[in-house]
Structures are given as C-alpha cells and as structure tokens.
Amino acid sequence: MMNRYLFTPGPVPVGLEASLASARPMISHRCAAFHELFERVEHGLSTLLRSSGPVVIFPSSGTGALEALGANFSRPGTKALSVSCGAFGDRFREIFARFGATMANVDVPYGEGVTPEVVASAVERERPDVVLLTMNETSTGVLNPIKEIMEALPKDHPLVLVDGVSGIGTMPFFPEEWGVDGLATASQKGLLVPPGLGLVWLSPRAWERASAERASSYYFDLALQRKHMKEGAPENPYTPPVSLYHALDASLAEILAEPEWFALRARAARAFAAGLEALGYEMLVRDARFRSHGVTAFSLPGGDVADVVRKLRAMGVEPAGGQGPLKGKIIRMSHYHDVRWPELSMMLGALYAAKGSSSGDFMRAALDAWEGRIDG
Numbered sequence: 001m002m003n004r005y006l007f008t009p010g011p012v013p014v015g016l017e018a019s020l021a022s023a024r025p026m027i028s029h030r031c032a033a034f035h036e037l038f039e040r041v042e043h044g045l046s047t048l049l050r051s052s053g054p055v056v057i058f059p060s061s062g063t064g065a066l067e068a069l070g071a072n073f074s075r076p077g078t079k080a081l082s083v084s085c086g087a088f089g090d091r092f093r094e095i096f097a098r099f100g101a102t103m104a105n106v107d108v109p110y111g112e113g114v115t116p117e118v119v120a121s122a123v124e125r126e127r128p129d130v131v132l133l134t135m136n137e138t139s140t141g142v143l144n145p146i147k148e149i150m151e152a153l154p155k156d157h158p159l160v161l162v163d164g165v166s167g168i169g170t171m172p173f174f175p176e177e178w179g180v181d182g183l184a185t186a187s188q189k190g191l192l193v194p195p196g197l198g199l200v201w202l203s204p205r206a207w208e209r210a211s212a213e214r215a216s217s218y219y220f221d222l223a224l225q226r227k228h229m230k231e232g233a234p235e236n237p238y239t240p241p242v243s244l245y246h247a248l249d250a251s252l253a254e255i256l257a258e259p260e261w262f263a264l265r266a267r268a269a270r271a272f273a274a275g276l277e278a279l280g281y282e283m284l285v286r287d288a289r290f291r292s293h294g295v296t297a298f299s300l301p302g303g304d305v306a307d308v309v310r311k312l313r314a315m316g317v318e319p320a321g322g323q324g325p326l327k328g329k330i331i332r333m334s335h336y337h338d339v340r341w342p343e344l345s346m347m348l349g350a351l352y353a354a355k356g357s358s359s360g361d362f363m364r365a366a367l368d369a370w371e372g373r374i375d376g
C-alpha cells in the first residue's frame with residue numbers, strides 16, 4: 001500500500017504505543033485485568049479533564065456520545081437552546097429535536113466563533129432547560145471559548161452540554177472547574193485512538209437529573225452505565241471494545257506525559273496558519289482567537305480547491321474537504337497528533353507543490369511562527 005499521510009480531522013494517525021496496546025491478547029470484560037485497565041483509563045481521563053466523577057465509555061463513535069446526551073436529557077417538555085456555528089452543532093441540535101425537546105436555535109455564520117454575549121443573551125431570552133454548545137466545530141475549524149461562555153452565564157444557569165468530540169485531548173477543557181454539566185467526546189481525534197469509543201462526562205447535578213428519569217434508550221442509558229462502574233471494579237452493562245480500552249490507556253499515558261502537549265498543538269496550529277497565509281491560501285476562520293488547534297480550514301482565492309485536493313492525494317497526503325455549504329470550497333487538514341516541524345514542513349511543502357506556487361517565503365513565515373514563544 002502506498003504510504004499515505006493522514007491529515008483528516010478524524011480518524012487521525014494512531015501512535016505506535018496505542019497501536020501495539022490494541023494488539024494485546026483478548027481478555028474477558030468481567031475479569032480483574034479488565035477492571036484494572038478500566039480504572040487506569042478512568043484515572044487518565046479524570047487527570048486530562050481535571051474532573052472527578054466517572055466518564056462513561058460507549059462502544060460508539062462520537063455521534064453515539066451525543067445520542068446518549070439526547071436519550072438522557074431530551075424529552076417532550078424539555079426546552080433546549082442550540083447555538084450552532086457549523087455542521088456538528090446542527091447535528092447535536094437534530095439529535096435533541098428527535099428525542100422530543102422543543103428547540104430554540106441560534107445560528108452563528110460558518111467560520112465565526114460563538115461569543116459569550118450571544119449565548120448569555122439567548123439564555124436570558126429563551127430561558128431553556130438545556131443549552132447545547134460545540135467546543136470545536138470541526139466543519140469550520142472554529143474553537144469556541146467555552147470557559148468564557150460559562151463565565152458569562154448566571155450562576156443558576158441551565159444544564160450546559162458540550163460536544164467536545166473534536167477538541168478533548170488537544171485543547172484544555174476542564175468541565176468541573178468551568179461549570180459545564182455534560183461533555184461528549186470520542187476516541188478518534190484528540191485522544192489519538194482508532195474510532196469506536198464515545199465518551200460522556202456529567203456534573204453531579206446532571207447525574208441527578210439523568211438518574212431521576214429513565215433514558216429513552218437502553219444502550220445509551222447513562223444511569224445504567226454508572227450502576228456498573230463500581231469503584232475498584234468498573235464494568236459495562238454489555239460487552240465493551242476491550243482492545244480500544246488498551247489503546248486509550250496507552251494514548252492517555254503518552255498525552256499526559258508531555259507537559260507541553262496543549263501548547264505544542266497551539267504552536268503547530270499557529271505555524272501552519274502562518275505558512276498557509278504566506279502561500280496564498282486563505283484561512284476560513286478570520287479571527288485567530290477562534291482558530292482550532294486541532295484542525296485548520298482554508299480556501300484558495302481564485303484557485304481550484306478540488307484540484308489542490310486531487311494533487312495532495314496523488315502525493316499520498318490525505319486532507320478532508322468541506323461539508324454542507326462549504327463542500328468544494330475549503331480544504332481541512334488536521335494536526336491533532338504530534339505534529340512538529342518535520343510534519344509541518346511536509347504539510348506546507350505538499351500544499352506548495354499542489355498549488356504550483358513560485359515563492360518559497362512560506363517556510364520563513366511558518367518557521368518564525370514556530371519559533372515564537374510556545375505559549376504566545
């Protein structure tokens with residue numbers, strides 16, 4: 001098979017340790033070795049999120065984790081406020097609508113971020129029971145300021161549920177400290193594991209609410225999951241994908257062992273953006289404060305995006321295109337994994353060749369940004 005360099009915003013390249021771990025011999029999911037593995041994974045997730053309380057792990061993709069939030073927090077009579085800035089915010093909204101909630105929808109234009117003011121004023125106006133937000137909108141490469149949004153809400157705010165599918169592991173997110181009530185994520189992006197795990201964290205009051213009324217799905221019943229997660233011997237109500245737990249365990253150990261992990265991801269994103277702009281590509285997210293550190297979306301003014309994508313693929317570089325209204329208009333490339341200068345040079349070099357650029361100054365621009373202060 002031709003060597004392909006994977007830069008899609010999920011799945012992302014899986015490191016050697018996680019790959020090897022997932023090849024370990026199979027064990028029963030009702031034995032002490034699995035309890036220990038599950039405990040280690042829970043400990044790693046609590047450390048990453050700086051939060052107490054269990055993280056429920058479903059054998060599903062990220063959509064399954066969103067579905068779990070829907071099955072437990074949306075029912076006829078629920079009023080949900082959805083603030084969406086892209087295709088995945090729209091999906092979260094659709095899931096809540098299907099489980100019966102009455103929706104109040106706020107749409108932020110694609111490429112723009114959700115500001116604290118927009119959410120705070122919509123909460124005041126709509127007085128919802130639940131607020132649906134997206135941490136990292138993968139369809140546009142927007143990172144929303146969830147911490148600042150939480151600070152702008154009143155103390156007795158409604159339940160705030162966040163789609164963190166494409167943000168957790170790459171950018172700081174501390175739901176307990178920030179006052180978030182529910183978080184959904186998945187294995188195949190910032191957690192650097194193959195696809196197949198959907199994860200959900202809840203605040204104590206969200207757990208209370210989830211336990212008070214029966215979920216409308218058995219498979220995605222959060223209270224049922226929690227009942228099986230006994231301290232010291234956590235289990236699942238049905239068969240978990242054991243190999244992926246091994247991979248997550250190994251990947252969390254690697255992420256947590258690098259104290260500069262989040263700063264490195266931010267640095268790679270900044271340097272990639274600087275190189276792209278110097279090459280003549282245009283960032284979809286104009287305001288740099290809202291740019292994701294995991295995925296970058298860009299267009300080529302006056303150029304043929306489809307042709308660039310074709311040429312990248314012919315070189316063995318696998319990007320992603322646009323979704324929905326952005327189909328055929330943008331390219332997205334991810335940097336969730338350990339992208340440093342060699343990988344950046346390859347990404348930018350491939351884009352240089354695909355565009356047929358004449359100027360080589362983009363390397364200087366990227367290098368200047370790369371060498372800038374790591375936490376700048």
Ligand code: PMP
Binds near residue numbers: 139
């Ligand atoms: N939400 C966001 C923000 C995502 O990026 C994705 C996947 N691209 C999903 C939800 C859906 O996740 P999955 O494809 O794993 O079901």
